[in-house]
Amino acid sequence: MNNLALLMKINILNLIGYNKLKNGGKKEKNKAVGMALLIALTTVILVTSGFSLCFYLSDFLIQINQIELLLIIGIIGCSFSTLFTSLYKASSYLFQSKDYEMLASLPIKQSTILSSKILILILNNYLFASAFILIPGIVFFIKVDTSLLYIPFLIILTLATPIIPILVSSLIAFLITNVSSRSKKNNFVSIILNLVLVAVVMLLSFNLQNIIMNLVQNSSSIIEVTKKIYPPAYYFVDALKNINIISLLIFLLISILPTALFIFVFADNFNKINSKLSETYKANNYKFKELKTSKSVIALLRKEVNRYLSSTIYVINSSIGMILLPIFAIAIVYVGYDKIAQLLEMSVVVDMMKIQIIGLIAFCIIMTNTSCVSISLEGKNLWILKSSPIDEMEIFKSKILLNILLTIPISVISFLVIAIKLNFELKTIVVVILSIVLLSIFIAILGLFINLLYPKLEFTSDVQVVKQSASVIISMISNILYVAMLCGISYILKINNFEFFLIISNSITFISILVLYKLLKTKGVELFKNL
Numbered sequence: 001m002n003n004l005a006l007l008m009k010i011n012i013l014n015l016i017g018y019n020k021l022k023n024g025g026k027k028e029k030n031k032a033v034g035m036a037l038l039i040a041l042t043t044v045i046l047v048t049s050g051f052s053l054c055f056y057l058s059d060f061l062i063q064i065n066q067i068e069l070l071l072i073i074g075i076i077g078c079s080f081s082t083l084f085t086s087l088y089k090a091s092s093y094l095f096q097s098k099d100y101e102m103l104a105s106l107p108i109k110q111s112t113i114l115s116s117k118i119l120i121l122i123l124n125n126y127l128f129a130s131a132f133i134l135i136p137g138i139v140f141f142i143k144v145d146t147s148l149l150y151i152p153f154l155i156i157l158t159l160a161t162p163i164i165p166i167l168v169s170s171l172i173a174f175l176i177t178n179v180s181s182r183s184k185k186n187n188f189v190s191i192i193l194n195l196v197l198v199a200v201v202m203l204l205s206f207n208l209q210n211i212i213m214n215l216v217q218n219s220s221s222i223i224e225v226t227k228k229i230y231p232p233a234y235y236f237v238d239a240l241k242n243i244n245i246i247s248l249l250i251f252l253l254i255s256i257l258p259t260a261l262f263i264f265v266f267a268d269n270f271n272k273i274n275s276k277l278s279e280t281y282k283a284n285n286y287k288f289k290e291l292k293t294s295k296s297v298i299a300l301l302r303k304e305v306n307r308y309l310s311s312t313i314y315v316i317n318s319s320i321g322m323i324l325l326p327i328f329a330i331a332i333v334y335v336g337y338d339k340i341a342q343l344l345e346m347s348v349v350v351d352m353m354k355i356q357i358i359g360l361i362a363f364c365i366i367m368t369n370t371s372c373v374s375i376s377l378e379g380k381n382l383w384i385l386k387s388s389p390i391d392e393m394e395i396f397k398s399k400i401l402l403n404i405l406l407t408i409p410i411s412v413i414s415f416l417v418i419a420i421k422l423n424f425e426l427k428t429i430v431v432v433i434l435s436i437v438l439l440s441i442f443i444a445i446l447g448l449f450i451n452l453l454y455p456k457l458e459f460t461s462d463v464q465v466v467k468q469s470a471s472v473i474i475s476m477i478s479n480i481l482y483v484a485m486l487c488g489i490s491y492i493l494k495i496n497n498f499e500f501f502l503i504i505s506n507s508i509t510f511i512s513i514l515v516l517y518k519l520l521k522t523k524g525v526e527l528f529k530n531l
Helices: 002-016 018-023 026-063 069-087 090-095 100-104 110-143 150-160 163-180 186-206 208-217 222-229 231-241 245-277 296-309 312-334 337-343 350-367 376-387 392-421 426-453 462-466 470-492 498-530
Strands: none
Touching: 002 110, 026 069, 026 110, 026 470, 069 110, 069 163, 069 186, 069 231, 090 110, 090 163, 090 312, 090 462, 100 110, 110 150, 110 163, 110 245, 150 231, 150 245, 163 186, 163 245, 186 312, 231 245, 296 312, 296 392, 312 350, 312 392, 312 462, 350 392, 350 426, 350 470, 350 498, 376 462, 392 426, 392 498, 426 470, 426 498, 470 498
């Protein structure tokens, strides 16, 4: 237990960057303060919106005498979101941590190391997942006359709710990694299996509404439906609604006992799988051939591609948008836009349809951003690039190119499929393709520049860089604000023509690219040299 507490303390200090803040200069502390303010502002906006929505919903639910549905929405939302976000993070936390070799060499039990990894995975989900529980839970407390025991019950259940979905994601990660570790191409196999898993989860989520409606029609109450969909949710609601300590204890036992059993059973395999993943293979029939040379940008791009494919979380996190887009395009071809729009509850108007499609494409491009973490992922190997006789801009171009190669081909082909199916005019096709190209370049350059401003070169898992670093959060917010700004300009200038709106937006984006590229050549190079 002492070793577990010590590991958790070290992991938490590393997670918040305590040593870097303590020993860093004024510049680092100012960055940390700025990041904290940005997170606080975003949290306040989201929490305010969440409370407004829950209060509005609670008034309606009280009228139909179904206020407990507020709690059901909370736990189902928390469990599903935690499961979905943990599915592709679990393998990186458990099996791709850079500190495992050091921990394995210490006199610490494998079960203790595994426990610390799972606890950190749970802690990483609390900030996001707890909002699903606390906001509806507090609104329920305000709207319903209940006991004061409700508050400690709510706190305990909030802490316990993410455990079950994280246990499921950890179990899936063990199975996938165990299979992939048996192959010489373990990274490739792991990526394929995880992508298949994400696709399956997405398909299930699309059919979730039909499944729930079928259960509702064959059930006598909401509580009965909840028991069929997700049994732990029944005990969660019963514990809070009726202040039932028995239901509370059952929920805790359902959460904690399987997790303890999982750690006990898989502790030995944990070491074997990690050892297997660290193995390397070499061909025994190696032959000397003619040495080939290539331009520095091409060589660096190959390096970027290899680094990209070596990290499952890196691939999965940046490929969701580019997976959704072709699926959407194929669905329009075979199902029809009117049925897709009906499913997504969108109106089918020609001008509105164009806006919806370009909006979806822009969203998918924003989600696919590798450049905002490409400097950070160099980690301790950054000195190799810095000491190489290569111009800094060549390094930057290779990182920008990776992002562009991931977004432009898939986005353009997907849009062309949609455009042909919906008989878009040639002028619309041309301006939209130009928009895709310019937005992809803009996001790639902006992401790289932000990463130079906010690098995270010390990390134990790629998850800390790909999902939790400042550059990722700032890049995502900046990209959304930029698209919102373009829409705002269109609204202020009262531009009603879709093509004209895109021409104005493309002109602004082109100028922004030139400005950013100039900044990259001056300030960006300076920042890179000082890393």
